[in-house]
Amino acid sequence: MVYELYYWPSIQGRGEFVRLALEEADASYIDVARKAGSGAGEARIMRWLTGASVTRPPFAPPFLKAGRLVIGQTANILMFLGGRHGLAPQAQAGRLWTNGLQLTVTDFVAEVHDTHHPIASSLYYEDQKKEARRCTAEFLKHRLPKFLGYFENVMARNSRSDRYLVGASLSYVDLSLFQVIAGLTYAFPRAMAKAARRHRRLFSLHERVRERPRIAAYLASARRIPFNQDGIFRHYAELDGA
Amino acid sequence: MVYELYYWPSIQGRGEFVRLALEEADASYIDVARKAGSGAGEARIMRWLTGASVTRPPFAPPFLKAGRLVIGQTANILMFLGGRHGLAPQAQAGRLWTNGLQLTVTDFVAEVHDTHHPIASSLYYEDQKKEARRCTAEFLKHRLPKFLGYFENVMARNSRSDRYLVGASLSYVDLSLFQVIAGLTYAFPRAMAKAARRHRRLFSLHERVRERPRIAAYLASARRIPFNQDGIFRHYAELDGA
Numbered sequence: 001m002v003y004e005l006y007y008w009p010s011i012q013g014r015g016e017f018v019r020l021a022l023e024e025a026d027a028s029y030i031d032v033a034r035k036a037g038s039g040a041g042e043a044r045i046m047r048w049l050t051g052a053s054v055t056r057p058p059f060a061p062p063f064l065k066a067g068r069l070v071i072g073q074t075a076n077i078l079m080f081l082g083g084r085h086g087l088a089p090q091a092q093a094g095r096l097w098t099n100g101l102q103l104t105v106t107d108f109v110a111e112v113h114d115t116h117h118p119i120a121s122s123l124y125y126e127d128q129k130k131e132a133r134r135c136t137a138e139f140l141k142h143r144l145p146k147f148l149g150y151f152e153n154v155m156a157r158n159s160r161s162d163r164y165l166v167g168a169s170l171s172y173v174d175l176s177l178f179q180v181i182a183g184l185t186y187a188f189p190r191a192m193a194k195a196a197r198r199h200r201r202l203f204s205l206h207e208r209v210r211e212r213p214r215i216a217a218y219l220a221s222a223r224r225i226p227f228n229q230d231g232i233f234r235h236y237a238e239l240d241g242a
Numbered sequence: 243m244v245y246e247l248y249y250w251p252s253i254q255g256r257g258e259f260v261r262l263a264l265e266e267a268d269a270s271y272i273d274v275a276r277k278a279g280s281g282a283g284e285a286r287i288m289r290w291l292t293g294a295s296v297t298r299p300p301f302a303p304p305f306l307k308a309g310r311l312v313i314g315q316t317a318n319i320l321m322f323l324g325g326r327h328g329l330a331p332q333a334q335a336g337r338l339w340t341n342g343l344q345l346t347v348t349d350f351v352a353e354v355h356d357t358h359h360p361i362a363s364s365l366y367y368e369d370q371k372k373e374a375r376r377c378t379a380e381f382l383k384h385r386l387p388k389f390l391g392y393f394e395n396v397m398a399r400n401s402r403s404d405r406y407l408v409g410a411s412l413s414y415v416d417l418s419l420f421q422v423i424a425g426l427t428y429a430f431p432r433a434m435a436k437a438a439r440r441h442r443r444l445f446s447l448h449e450r451v452r453e454r455p456r457i458a459a460y461l462a463s464a465r466r467i468p469f470n471q472d473g474i475f476r477h478y479a480e481l482d483g484a
Contacts, residue, residue, distance in 0.1 A: 055399045056339055059346045059392050071338050073345035080338060096313050096322060097298055103315035104301045106345075110352060118360045119373060120380035131361060131373050138362035150301050157297045 003029035004065035006048060006058075009041040011231040012183075012224075014074045014109070015062040020175040021078055023218040025085035031223070033061075075102045078172045087172040098166050101154065101173045108147045108180060112187070113232045115139045115239065125236070136239040140191045144184070148199045151177060155201040162201055163208065170209075177202065178209035183233030191241035245271040246307035248290060248300075251283040253473040254425075254466075256316045256351070257304040262417040263320055265460040267327035273465070275303075317344045320414045329414040340408050343396065343415045350389045350422060354429070355474045357381045357481065367478070378481040382433045386426075390441045393419060397443040404443055405450065412451075419444065420451035425475030433483035 003022065007015025009031075022029045033041030045061055048054055048070065058072030064080070071077050079099050082088030088098045118135035119128040151165065160168040165177065181202060185192045196203045209215055218224055227233055245264065249257025251273075264271045275283030287303055290296055290312065300314030306322070313319050321341050324330030330340045355363075360377035361370040393407065402410040407419065423444060427434045438445045451457055460466055469475055 055401055057392075057395065057399070058342070059349075069335055069338065072342040076338060076342045076345055079341075093311055096311065096318060099321075100300070100314040100318045103318055103345075103348075106348075107301075107352075110349075114356070114360075118356075119377045120384070122380055122384050135361045138364055142362070142364050150299075153299065157299070159297050 001028070001067055003027055004032050005029050005062060006032050006045050006065070007062040008045070009033040009036075009038055010225065011228065012179075012233075013062075013231050016179055016225075017074050017105075017172075017176045018062050018064060018077050018081070019223070020179060020215065020218075021081045021085070021087055021172045023223075024170070024175055024212065024214050025081065025087060026214060027081070027085060075099065075106050078102055078176070082172045087170065087175070089167055089171070094167060098171055098173055101151075101165055102176060104147075104150070105173065105176045105180060109232060111139060111143055111147075112180075112184065115187075116234050116236060125234075129238075132236075132239060137241075140188065140241045144188075144191065144195065145198075148195055148202060152199040152202050155205065163205070165205075170212075174205060174209060175215075178206050178215075181206040182210075183227065183231075186227040187233040187235050188240045189235075194241070243270070243309055245269055246274050247271050247304060248274050248287050248307070249304040250287070251275040251278075251280055252467065252470075254421075254469065254475075255304075255473050258421055258467075259316050259347075259414075259418045260304050260306060260319050260323070261465070262421060262457065262460075263323045263327070263329055263414045265465075266412070266417055266454065266456050267323065267329060268456060269323070269327060317341065317348050320344055320418070324414045329412065329417070331409055331413070336409060340413055340415055343393075343407055344418060346389075346392070347415065347418045347422060351474060353381060353385055353389075354422075354426065357429075358476050358478060367476075371480075374478075374481060379483075382430065382483045386430075386433065386437065387440075390437055390444060394441040394444050397447070405447070407447075412454075416447060416451060417457075420448050420457075423448040424452075425469065425473075428469040429475040429477050430482045431477075436483070 005015065005018055005022065007013065032044050036044050048063065049057055056070065058070065062074055062077065063070055063072040064077045071080055082098065089095055115136040116125050116132050117128060118131045125132065154165055155162050158164065164170060165173045210219065247257065247260055247264065249255065274286050278286050290305065291299055298312065300312065304316055304319065305312055305314040306319045313322055324340065331337055357378040358367050358374050359370060360373045367374065396407055397404050400406065406412060407415045452461065
């Protein structure tokens with residue numbers, strides 16, 4: 001089966017968590033909106049969101065078409081792909097644990113996004129710059145260490161291996177945390193340089209995932225959209241911790 | 243099996259979505275922190291979050307203990323309970339659709355919370371009142387209609403019944419949307435009075451769920467914590483739409 005991934009064509013955004021799983025799984029997929037090109041790509045997405053004949057419309061991209069299934073919400077897509085491509089445990093306890101971790105990644109990512117858009121996504125950064133500054137200061141002081149500390153602790157307590165979040169092999173949560181560490185390092189290089197010292201397992205995981213053959217090939221390809229100032233992870237020097 | 247629900251004892255919060263599913267399922271459960279009482283209850287929660295012997299610690303409440311399983315994240319708990327108690331479809335397509343809808347409820351609820359805490363949860367409302375006013379105005383103008391319109395549309399397009407979100411019978415997403423409508427009506431009575439006219443299916447769903455025998459009994463009992471100014475849904479008259 002050839003999957004169809006529907007996501008905005010010009011940013012990594014939440015679609016990137018799905019791309020990383022598809023790439024690591026060596027799955028065949030079409031990144032629909034990128035293939036169609038700007039404008040046409042967005043129209044392809046909108047057809048599923050608002051088309052009159054769609055009985056189960058997704059709320060927003062990313063969504064994945066897998067045969068007759070159309071699956072919305074990043075964590076939901078990853079749970080589906082994880083089960084099909086050996087990127088999650090098979091037993092119920094492991095599946096639930098993995099999904100719970102991914103939902104905590106989801107919360108983390110939403111808070112990262114809100115650092116530069118605390119008032120509203122509908123307003124420009126420039127129109128909420130003062131608030132972003134205050135929000136980011138609180139985020140870097142309280143939330144970043146809380147989330148990173150949590151995942152570091154999960155790795156430390158993993159009874160099978162402290163090289164992965166779950167069990168003794170790679171899961172989709174490891175891929176997502178690679179992306180989070182990469183994104184945060186782009187957005188907040190100063191704050192993350194400090195954080196690296198206290199979260200060695202997590203930063204080693206980032207390195208190991210980056211060097212996996214399929215991920216390394218993906219990152220070096222044109223399929224990987226570079227980080228930019230329109231995505232979730234944005235670098236505004238004035239927000240990075242002193 | 244007697245479930246153990248771990249959630250803060252003085253608010254509905256995210257725990258309420260789980261309580262509603264447990265009540266509708268007529269499941270046996272202990273609301274651990276409420277039973278233990280304030281202080282002791284919080285200590286019972288913290289033991290799971292930070293205890294040295296816990297190998298798979300949840301990130302935050304709510305979490306549910308089901309035999310040897312400890313399940314974190316609201317949507318994850320509901321997916322588990324939905325499968326066990328007939329509150330979700332059995333087939334994969336239906337399960338994924340239901341979970342995707344619940345994750346959209348999760349996003350919605352997070353945005354509601356942020357209306358009164360746009361800068362940081364660690365700061366008092368009084369210290370972000372001006373920002374809350376701006377954030378809420380944008381929320382009521384753009385996001386509230388978008389989310390309500392989406393779920394109204396999902397009901398309208400449900401090929402089996404426009405009385406439920408999914409298929410021809412009640413699922414845990416219906417219970418969660420009951421709670422969201424109830425909470426929003428408490429928080430923003432003026433804005434929601436207007437919204438009711440345009441989202442009749444959703445508001446009827448709220449009424450129907452409220453009148454279900456087990457839910458009605460629960461709502462009339464001392465087990466239902468009233469809405470208050472410490473939860474997700476808070477009523478600040480100055481934030482409600484004019």
